[in-house]
Amino acid sequence: MKHLIRGAAAITVLSLATSSALALTVSGKDGQKTYELKVADWFPTSNPISVDGAKFWMNEVTQASKGAVKFKYYPAGQLAAARDLLSITQSGLTDIGATAPEFNADKLPLSTVGNLPGLFEESCRGTRVLWKMSTEGGILFEKEFKPQHIHPLILAVTPQYELLSAxxxxxxxxxxxxxxxxxxxxxxxxxxxxxxxxxxxISPAEMYQALKLGTVNAVAFPYSNAAAYSLQEVAKFGTEGANLGSFVDLYAISDKTWNKLPKEIQQIMMQAGEKTSMHLCQALNDDTTSKIKLFEQAGTKIDKFDAQGVAAWKEATSGVIAKWVKQYSAQGLPAQEVIDNLKTIQQSLQ
Structure with a gap:
């Protein structure tokens, strides 16, 4: 029996190693190389982050490279669950993976800074700041992404989280x-x-049932993505102006793959990445307005807070940044330096 177990384990390891070796496919014809990369996503293809993020970027890269770069796209968790996509990107089982610092705070703790409340009022401002911090030369790239052997390609900060209650x-x-x-x-x-x-x-896919069955009293989620999970069917009440922070959506490529690509392909990917990030954040901003109307049409009663109401919510969450800094500073991480750098970049954009 022990021999059988060892044999099965060996086969599994061999299978994983083979998959890793074949993640990036390079072929040549008429003296020109073609690069085919695997992209693993946890969003379904109908989600705006898939439509205006991953798929938009892949199209941009394919066009700019004149077909030299092609992709195999695996959406909706086909290759791995959301929280495992960073690991399979690092291991080489996929070349590019959608991930989120919030799902991998053990590996990317400082990068969760973009999720804190009170930092950004809208998606594109946060995206511009985090892009500078997360690409080469930025503090998050040097402190976290580089040590984790991944290279950010697309990054977007979602619109503010609100509360939806049943x-x-x-x-x-x-x-x-x-x-x-x-x-x-x-x-x-x-x-x-x-x-x-x-x-x-709980995962986004579980929110519908959780609200419907009363497993939770409410969900914190941005309107821009909420309709992708049909939450307008079960949410009876909502907020607008609670501003409970954002969520950083990230697509990254493994260094194993990145270092095999020619410089001109790397440049095309990064230019497409910045363009896509700004396109995506604007799409999410625009989508927030339309989705709020969709929820209201479905019968959700949304409380829209005036300046006094917004200030009350901001006051309630005003201590979160200090707690975040204390938590990660205690682990020997430069959390305050990250906050200071974020504020400096934000001021430079004014």
Whole structure:
């Protein structure tokens, strides 16, 4: 039996190694090389981050390279679950993977800075700042992405998270006390705890049933993506102006693949990446307005906060950044330096 187990394990390792070796396919014809790369995503193809992110970028790269770069796209978690996509990118089982620092805070803790509340009012401002911090020469690239042997290609900061409830309206932070609220984990846990609620970590795919069955009282999620999970069918109440932070969506390529690509292909990918990141953030901003209308048409009662209401929510979450800095500084990480760098870049964009 032990020999059988060892044999099965050996076959598994061999299979993984073979998959790794074949992730990047290079072929040649008439003296020109063609590069075919695997792209693993956790978003379904209908999600705006797939449409205006991954698929937009792949099309841009293929066109700019005149067909020298092609892709095999695996959406909706076909190759791995969302939280495992970073690992399979690093291992070489895929060349490019969609990931999120929030899902991999053990490996990318400082990069969760983009998810903190009170930093950005809209998607594109956050995207411009995080792009500078996360590409070559930026503090996050040097401190985290480079040591993790990945190279960011697309990065977008989502519009602000709001609350969607199936049980009761949540008009003030006091209304959230004692509730169970779906969280993406990491910094979102800190934010939800700051308003007196209990965070529950569930995947986006589980939100619909969780709201419908009352597993959670509410979910924290941006309107721009919420309709992709049909939440307008189960959410009876919503907020606009709670501004509970953002979420950093990231597509990265492994250094193993990146270093095999010619410089001109690398340049095409990065130019397409910056263009895609700004295209995606604007699409998400635009989508927020249309999706709020969609929710209202479906019967969701959305409380739209005035300046006083927005200020109350901001005050309730004002201590989250300090807690984030304390948490990671205690681990010997330059968390305050990252916050200071973010603010400096943001001021330079004004």
């Amino acid at each position: 049980s009761k309206p949540i008009r003030t932070p006091a209304d959230a006390k004692g509730l169970t609220i779906r969280s993406a984990g990491g910094t979102k846990d800190l934010t939800i705890q700051a308003i007196g609620a209990t965070p529950v970590s």
